[in-house]
Amino acid sequence: MTRSEKGSLPAEVTSFVGRRREMAEVKKVLPAVRMLTLTGPGGVGKTRLALRVAMQTRRAFPDGVFLVELAALQDHALLEQTVADAIGLRDQSREVLVDHLRGKQLLLVLDNCEHLGAACRVLAGELLAAAPRLRILATSRQALRTPGEHIRPVLPLPLPDLDVTPGDDSAAGDAIQLFSERAAAVVPDFVVTPANQATVARICQQLDGLPLAIELAAARVQILSPEQILQRLDDRFRLLTAGSPAVLPRHRTLQEVMNWSYALCSPAEQRLWARMSVFVRGCDLDAAEAVCAGDGIPPEDVIDAVAGLVDKSVLVREEDGDSASVRYLMLDTIRHYGREKLRAADEEAALRRRHRDYFLKLTERHAAEWFGPAQEEIAVRSRREFANLRLALKYCLNTPGESQTGLRMAAALHFYWYGCGPLAEGRHWLDRMLTLDVTPSRARAAALWTNSHLAVAQGDRAAAADMAEECFQWARSAGDKNMLAHGLFALGTVEWANGGDLPRTLALMEDCLALFEALGVMTAVTAIAYVTMSATLTQLNDLDRAMAVSQQAGALCDQHGDRWARTYVLYIRSLTEWMRGDVARARACAEEALRDQQIFKDALGTVFVIESLAWYAGSSGEHERAAVLLGAAHRLYPMEGSKPLADLPRYYLVHDECERQTRHALGDRGFQTAFDRGVSFESAQAVAYALGEDADGTTSAPAAADDPLAQLTRRERQVAELIAEGLSNKDIAARLVISTRTAEGHVQNVLTKLGFTNRVQLAASFGEYRQVRNL
Template identity: 45%
Template sequence: MAIPAALVRQIGNLPADLTSFVGRRRELAEIRRLLSVSRLVTLTGVGGVGKTRLALRAAAEQHRAFDAVWLVDLTALDDPALVAETVAATLGVQSEINPVDALARVLTGQRTLLVLDNCEHLRDACASFANRLLRGVPDLRILATSRQSLGIIGEHQMRVAPLALPEPGRPLTGRALELYDGVCLFVERASAVVPGFRLTPDTTADVVELCRRLDGIPLAIELAAVRLRALSVGTLVERLTDRYACLTSGSRTVAPRQRTLHALVDWSYQLLSPPERTLWSRMSVFPGHFDLEAVEDVCVCGDVEPEDVLDLIDALLDKSLLLREEHHGEVRYRMLETLREFGRLRLDGPDERRSLARRHRDHYLALLERAAGEWFGPAQAGWFARLRLEQAHLRGALEFCLHERGEADVGLLMAALLYETYWLPNAFYSEGRHWFDLLLKSAPEPTAVRAEALCADAQLAFMQGDTAVAELLVGEGLALAEKLGHAKGLALGSLVSGIAAHQHGDYARAAVLLEEAVAGHTAAGDGLAALVGLLTLAATAGSLGEEDRERRLFERSLALAESGGDSWIRSWVLTVVAVHAWQRGDAERATGLARESLVVGRDFDDRLALATTFEVLGWIFETGRRDASAARMLGVAEELCRAAGVSTQRVASYSQSHERCVIALRERMGERAFDRALRQGERLTLDDAVAEALGSRPDEAPGAEPDERLGEDRPGRGERAGPEPSPLTGREREIAELISQGFSNKEISSALVIAQRTTEGHVEHILTKLGFSSRTQIAAWVTARKAAGGHRRDHDDIPRRPRRAR
């Protein structure tokens, strides 16, 4: 997943309005006033009254007053223990220990508005979270929506009433009707369904009566407006009145508005065909947005045929009972919670609910197994983004395993898969431990899956510095794996123990354990785990003074990462090898490796990896006396660390090198110049930071004050900023450009209508002239020249860019 371009002043993630916002002027003004005097404002009201839409509108109108405005939708979250983790994940904050503390570190110093949507089912957890975060972040404001107030000190509650409607007996003139938001909303939505619809003397009374019958509830009004495709307003009122006659005689403890909304939803349900009703109720199993593949896999059986699913979904979309969304270019669907609850109640008893929940779990288990099978390879980036989209479903599947009798073992298997593909790459250590701990208690049987889960749980505990618990877990896991003769569990236990021993400086023990881990994972065909072990073993050999072995192991790590097609762990390999090359005095190779790491890893949301790479580049630039660039790289690293919720020293893992670099820069540049360059780095967007790291030399850093030039990075008076003229021929530059776009040699040959052997010869010439060893380095070089403006001169003799061959 790509990281947001701005590292500090981000608008956030507010969705764009898909329909017009009608009315609520007084409510918006009141929210604005309350947020000026209170740091927590909670909008309360019945379901369907429009709390979410009002909160989003208020947040959008005030975004200029804040550095960032973030929406956190808690609708799909069922576990109160994961409220803080969910907020942290939404903001892109990677927490190693305490997500609330990490959020506080990230948000301190920024004016932030946090919209917590749908808190009612997690009221206590949301109240505790909001209270702790508000105490730790002075400039934070929280706007919450809930059917009940959170009940903490300092909270201002604002009830969201139904939309205004004319009172009975009031004259219904056109001008007067414009004052009533309920009528305006119906007319607005009706005109979208029936072009040209407007109030007339013949329809006004019926429209007002309809809105009154619906008590001004926005969701009910919008659902009713859809029915104008088939019915007149008068018929709509008549049929709705008849429907209420039998549906409002239920429980007297339910509020009238809730009975009214239920009546409308039930009426909409009754108008559907039997297959549409069935699919609606079955789709209630999805706790978040979902895709077509999931519907076909989970909901198809009985009177819902596979070939009918798409048409049925289209029908539900047309009736506004299902929402269409796009995520990363992929179409997904979502059901409003009110409609989802209604559909769930229409399922045929607990047996059908249990069967659907199991099918839902099986679908996402199969998805995880596919992800794990393809994780160490070129499909990794796609899976990284996909699993983030499926977070609500993965949690829901784990909940089923946890609470359904006899399913905890399957839950442990899912957790073990999530550990490798989701929790580790995203630094979701707390969430991983949460699920492992619960499932390990629920599945005490001595199985191979349990042995692996114990070791994986131990690794997450080690990452958080919880050494005592981690050692107990890995000890139990290794003992069980040995008892069962489970080779994979033994290899994982050795890997976890070896990494921990290396981190604690017990290099002799680490070497033995890591050798066992590499051998075990290699034999099992687990390339990713073998690579992690090999990389750590190389670093361990260096710490033991075995420089020749260190060099050989690093080379093997690089070769394995390159051949596997992995991007995430490969970026870490490149950075670690760059550090050791720099420590051995090979600054040129260290620079190339670190830059390649940025190109490979920038599409992942691993800010820890990116921050480490920028930190290393800061050391390298300082060694080369590029002081201003070095300081800016440290500033970029510091800002990324802050966004990730960790300290610079923790990310760099080489505190002595960091301190030495800072001291040297302060001495040569002076305090004022160093601090100015550091601030410039903190203000760089990620794209600008990468461009500079890859070789661009901007004339002036973004955000610099007038006349605050960048020292040695500034071109001389009258000079044009940019790279030196390209050493490549026109044809070689053309091929280099295609390489940067991801073309293979075969595709380049087809696009340029030349022999593949000719293309291969050109690529070899490019590598030789530039002193590179990989195509990724060529891509990085092209990117850097583009950022510096050199690509225009490079391509003056290239008439057009060929299209990728089909």
């Protein structure tokens, strides 16, 4: 998925065949209606059509085109958050989502709505009523019945004419073209010839023109001839020819396609198909082996069964751009078919539990390894597996006797909830788990301090205080020193956020750290406790001790290979340096922290640092820059579900002073203009601006008129130089601290603008560019 401030649409990995008439009709209707829903059976191509329309009409929506994938979302309570996340708002309420869209001219593509029909209907109605320039393009197996909704059924591909003269390409049709292209993907020399055209036409006709069914059939060309495929279809789809194809139940049509594909699998492949249906948005080989092996599938045979399902197009192989691993995905229809087979074998309950057990162990291992050199990999994998983590949490919530395990898992994800952005989702799960299981226990205590820490970050300090106190009291009564240290940490964090008795805050953190040291516990929480202690000392104006404590925290992070907690160490160190009067060092520390925070997508930390950079700019006389950064922080804070910095007492009184001085220097009008510019930034733009880069991504660096690179943006010029050095997309992403997919987009833009078709051409010609640019 590629997401920018202008939208998020996935790149097409296979060719788009046909649908010219449907494309024209949908593109004609879309500007004239508020909501258009593409309806039809699973596998008919609703999503592909919607995405192609969205891509081709994106210029009509200056505020972007955003895809909201709902197939994996099972909890309707998270619908608003899923939409908000897709458009760049994090952890927000419905009211903030509505307010954000109110003046926007953008297109939302809500994909696979049928299982969330009522929730989608209500949310779409509210968004459309509040945002007059918003358009919604939805896909669903049934109409949503939203007021103002227009329905456009998506039909199967037109059936080929069996009476055409063999070899007449003009009469072959889209269905045959689709079969031909997909067959050639597995057998490169496959072509539709006069000898096999009639057979292929009959295959497409018996499959009712359903694209998914045709693609599955074409994949079998790897082992069967078209004539053999046709013979098997005749055997397997006898019911489909008994009545009129025009009135066949769509589920039965698709069911028979799945039955045929299932029958071609070996017994091990059939079992694996059913068992892998417990995963959401796919899994890697390790997960498949851990969850699906046994009871008829020896662990060593899983890899061969996976290979067989990939060959049969039951699984889709996907390389993750942000890691070196390969994942295996199931189309939603295929997954549902496998789930029915799992239920029929009476294995669903066991597999659901094994799925939960696997992701519980994965989460607890990640929690234990988070404070170390594997942080970035853990963040990437946790984000990639988030749909499966949700499913495992839901299992704990809905299965009798599993509430304690749910508390363990939700608490173990503290590193992800706090370190990687989804604060409100963490609160969502922890609140529900704590409400479900009120029995005092160690698992509950862990969930309490975790939820307290998240609540502090969101500004919900009253709830945070109650939870911290309950955790502390349980740990003290139970004599659990580890939990007692965490309870002290939570109490100290709440006290600091409340702007209360600073000496008490300091004492709580000192006691917490003394316990951690006595127990030999060195985790990210330990480092953050040091950070909070340093922040308290800074507030007390004990700057030398504050710097010493932050250096101690930094040494701890470096010793363990941590980069995430270190960003907070750098942030506090920058504030201390600023209060000492060294603005240059303060800015350098803050910018280093900001760059590393993007690795983890730590939105809360990002906003803290951007705000601090506004203060530094203001104290240096860069008043316009200060106002822009204040606006950017103001915009980003609500996106994280937290209160503005100025709402936190004492420590952030400097915010008001910065705004007052900046407004005085620029005048009310000048200040508001600069502030509004910052408010207009999306998160990536705000970070770029804070780091001194081009916020809009369009301004080229100064260049001579005859400079061949003058047409590139500054970022693209950097990418061009790194390509010439021989760096891969992944290496470029690491060097520039951007995602691999963003790097891929920059590379393609560079090649296109310079007229090259591959990287080798650019590298070979770059010597001339260096001479032109005097490099």
